[in-house]
Amino acid sequence: KAGVTQTPRYLIKTRGQQVTLSCSPISGHRSVSWYQQTPGQGLQFLFEYFSETQRNKGNFPGRFSGRQFSNSRSEMNVSTLELGDSALYLCASSLEGPRYGYTFGSGTRLTVV
Amino acid sequence: SQQGEEDPQALSIQEGENATMNCSYKTSINNLQWYRQNSGRGLVHLILIRSNEREKHSGRLRVTLDTSKKSSSLLITASRAADTASYFCATQPFGNEKLTFGTGTRLTIIP
Numbered sequence: 001k002a003g004v005t006q007t008p009r010y011l012i013k014t015r016g017q018q019v020t021l022s023c024s025p026i027s028g029h030r031s032v033s034w035y036q037q038t039p040g041q042g043l044q045f046l047f048e049y050f051s052e053t054q055r056n057k058g059n060f061p062g063r064f065s066g067r068q069f070s071n072s073r074s075e076m077n078v079s080t081l082e083l084g085d086s087a088l089y090l091c092a093s094s095l096e097g098p099r100y101g102y103t104f105g106s107g108t109r110l111t112v113v
Numbered sequence: 114s115q116q117g118e119e120d121p122q123a124l125s126i127q128e129g130e131n132a133t134m135n136c137s138y139k140t141s142i143n144n145l146q147w148y149r150q151n152s153g154r155g156l157v158h159l160i161l162i163r164s165n166e167r168e169k170h171s172g173r174l175r176v177t178l179d180t181s182k183k184s185s186s187l188l189i190t191a192s193r194a195a196d197t198a199s200y201f202c203a204t205q206p207f208g209n210e211k212l213t214f215g216t217g218t219r220l221t222i223i224p
Contacts, residue, residue, distance in 0.1 A: 004155070033212065037153075043201065043214035056211040088153060098205050098212035101146055104155035 002026065004093050004105035012111045018079040021108045025072050025093030032074040033102065034066060037088040046089075049074055050097065078110075086112045117202045117215025125221040132189040134218040136202030137182075143207045145178055145185050150199045150217075159187075159200075189220075197222045 005024040013019050025032050033056075034046040045058040049068035066076040072093075078085055088109050092102035117138045126132050136145070144163045148156040162169045162178045162185070169176045175188040189196055202215045 031210070035214070042216050045211055045213060048210050050210070056209065058211075090155060092156070097210040098146075098203075099144060099210075101158040101161045102156075102212065103158065104148075106155045107153075109153075 004091060004103050006089075006091050006105035006108050008108060009106065010109045010111075012113060013081050015081055015083060015112055017081050018077060019081060019110060020075055020077045021089055021091075021110075023074045023076075023091030023093075023105060025074070025091075026103055029093035029095055029103075030072055031094045031097045032068055032072065033092045033094075033098070034074070034076050035090045035092065036060075037090060037107075038086075043090075046076065048097075055097075081112045083112050086110060117204055117213065119200070119202060119215045119218040121218060122216070123219040123221070125223060126192060128192055128194055128222050128224050130192055132192050132196070132220055132222075134187050134200055134220070136185045136187070136215055138185075138202070138204045138215070139183065140204075140206055142180070142204045143209075144205050145176075146203045146205075146212070147174075147176060147185075147187050148201045148203060148214075150201065151197075156201065192222045194222050194224050196220060 031050045033048040036044045048056040063079045068074045088107045090107045092104045120135045146161045147159040150156045173190045178185045199217045201217045
C-alpha cells in the first residue's frame with residue numbers, strides 16, 4: 001500500500017510570506033501528526049489530528065496552524081514566515097494514534113530566505 | 114521540549130560489532146518507541162515497547178525498558194553498514210496522544 005505522501009518535497013520562501021504543506025496519510029489511518037525538525041531543536045511536536053479534530057498541540061506560535069479533511073488528508077500552514085522556520089517538516093500517520101507507532105513521510109524541506 | 118535524552122550522542126563501531134544506545138525520559142509513559150532516520154529523510158518505526166513489558170526483540174534489535182529508572186536501551190547486534198543512521202527514542206504518556214522524541218544518537222558503522 002502507498003506510504004505517507006508529503007508535498008512539496010522542497011520549498012523556498014521569502015520572509016513574511018505564508019506556506020501550506022500537504023500530507024496524505026496511509027489509507028485508513030485517521031491520526032496525523034506534524035513535527036518540525038531542526039539541527040538545534042531536534043524533533044518538535046506541532047500538532048496531532050484525529051478524524052478532523054485537533055487532539056494535541058505543541059508549543060508553537062499561532063502562526064503555525066493545521067487542519068484535517070474528511071479523507072484524513074492534512075495540511076499545515078505557516079504564516080508570516082521567519083528565518084527560524086527553516087526546517088524539515090515531517091508528517092506521520094497511524095490508525096488511531098501514536099500508541100501503535102507512526103509511519104512517517106519523507107518530509108518537506110522548507111527554506112526561508 | 115525533549116522528553117527523552119539519548120546517550121551517547123554519537124557512536125562509531127566496526128561492522129559486525131554490537132551497538133547499544135540508551136534513552137532516559139522524565140515522566141510516566143504508556144509506551145516507548147524507537148525510530149531510525151537516514152540522512153534527514155523521514156523516520157522509520159523500529160519497535161514499540163509498552164510500559165508493562167521489560168524486553169522486546171525484532172530481528173537484530175533488542176529493546177529493554179526499565180520504568181523504575183525511566184530508561185530504555187536499544188541493542189543492534191551484528192551491525193551492518195546499512196545501519197548507519199540516527200536513532201531516536203520517543204515516548205507517549207498515559208492519556209495523551211502526543212509522541213515526544215528524544216535528541217537522537219548518530220550511529221556510524223565503519224566497514
